[in-house]
Amino acid sequence: MPLVSMRQLLDEASKGGYGVGAFNVNNMEQIQSIMEAARETQSPVIIQASRGARAYSQDRFLYHLMQAAAELYPEIPTVLHLDHGNSPETCQSAIEMGFTSVMMDGSLMPDGKTPASFEYNVEVTRKVVEMAHAKGVTVEGEIGCLGGIEDGHGAGGDGLSHLTDPDQAVEFVEKTGVDALAIAIGTSHGAYKFTAKPTGETLKMETLIEIHRRLPNTHLVMHGSSSVPKELQDIVNQYGGKLKPTWGVPVEETQLGIRNGVRKINVDTDNRLAITGAIRKVLMEKPEEFDPRSYMKPARDAMKKVVAERMVQFGQAGHAKDYAPLSLEEMRKRYQSEAVTA
Ligand code: G3H
Ligand code: 13P
Numbered sequence: 001m002p003l004v005s006m007r008q009l010l011d012e013a014s015k016g017g018y019g020v021g022a023f024n025v026n027n028m029e030q031i032q033s034i035m036e037a038a039r040e041t042q043s044p045v046i047i048q049a050s051r052g053a054r055a056y057s058q059d060r061f062l063y064h065l066m067q068a069a070a071e072l073y074p075e076i077p078t079v080l081h082l083d084h085g086n087s088p089e090t091c092q093s094a095i096e097m098g099f100t101s102v103m104m105d106g107s108l109m110p111d112g113k114t115p116a117s118f119e120y121n122v123e124v125t126r127k128v129v130e131m132a133h134a135k136g137v138t139v140e141g142e143i144g145c146l147g148g149i150e151d152g153h154g155a156g157g158d159g160l161s162h163l164t165d166p167d168q169a170v171e172f173v174e175k176t177g178v179d180a181l182a183i184a185i186g187t188s189h190g191a192y193k194f195t196a197k198p199t200g201e202t203l204k205m206e207t208l209i210e211i212h213r214r215l216p217n218t219h220l221v222m223h224g225s226s227s228v229p230k231e232l233q234d235i236v237n238q239y240g241g242k243l244k245p246t247w248g249v250p251v252e253e254t255q256l257g258i259r260n261g262v263r264k265i266n267v268d269t270d271n272r273l274a275i276t277g278a279i280r281k282v283l284m285e286k287p288e289e290f291d292p293r294s295y296m297k298p299a300r301d302a303m304k305k306v307v308a309e310r311m312v313q314f315g316q317a318g319h320a321k322d323y324a325p326l327s328l329e330e331m332r333k334r335y336q337s338e339a340v341t342a
């Protein structure tokens with residue numbers, strides 16, 4: 001089946017009361033890991049690429065790899081989503097390239113670091129909604145800013161500096177018409193999210209619950225949601241890595257989010273850790289190896305294991321064949337008729 005709209009996946013997840021992991025990719029092996037995990041667990045799936053990933057893969061490689069994924073795994077509803085688009089132009093180029101969903105992250109200025117004004121965010125996000133919906137493409141917006149800057153996205157600090165204000169979230173959704181809303185509740189991108197297991201003081205699940213109470217029909221998105229498992233940190237360090245002790249978002253907290261309107265959960269760091277640990281292990285245990293397949297295969301298997309685990313934990317497992325995917329043209333007509341009746 002062709003790549004599908006994210007809106008339909010999230011609507012179905014909402015009906016079924018489950019969440020869908022959105023996993024970042026940069027190369028063929030990561031796409032293969034995710035598709036194999038999706039087949040094994042029978043999960044619909046969101047594959048996402050950042051601006052960095054698009055530059056790394058020169059866009060076209062990524063596009064054709066994703067076409068191969070759709071061809072080889074026809075039973076899996078698969079979305080290609082732009083992660084953290086920094087301007088309407090970036091979103092437009094992604095849509096032209098074949099992405100079926102885009103994030104316009106107007107919570108930050110185009111530098112991906114400076115917090116933007118509410119008015120700027122509304123203006124750029126609304127522009128992208130108009131442009132994307134005219135092609136049946138889904139739009140995710142963000143209100144409030146994540147912490148951390150290590151991956152090039154985020155306002156810096158500890159994640160608590162720019163939390164989402166529930167009033168602004170309501171106004172933002174009304175003014176932009178986004179399909180999904182990313183919120184800031186204390187998480188950050190990367191491995192160093194929390195210096196101890198998070199509590200209600202550092203991970204604001206109450207804010208998420210309040211936003212869901214005010215916006216019961218909006219699909220919420222949790223960014224920076226890797227759980228940074230100690231086992232994965234330990235493997236990296238056991239084989240020569242130098243990760244400092246750190247904590248991520250416990251899976252139980254993500255599951256609490258899913259019970260309160262979270263439909264998309266972004267995970268990149270856990271997979272990076274799994275890949276790095278597996279590669280380090282081979283290179284350290286077998287220093288005579290120089291065939292890249294000797295370490296890329298275990299790396300691919302390690303990532304597949306993490307992704308399959310998350311698919312089960314988020315509840316998307318078993319839902320791949322629940323519905324017939326709509327084409328982007330059908331989605332376009334749906335948006336058009338909503339606009340007429342609104
Ligand atoms: O948003 C953060 C994701 O982990 C992607 O990171 O920009 O280094 O590809 P990246
Ligand atoms: P992690 O760094 O927690 O995996 O978050 C990834 C993310 O939010 C991508 O947008």
Ligand code: ZN
Nearest residue numbers: 189223224266
């Ligand atoms: Zn993110």
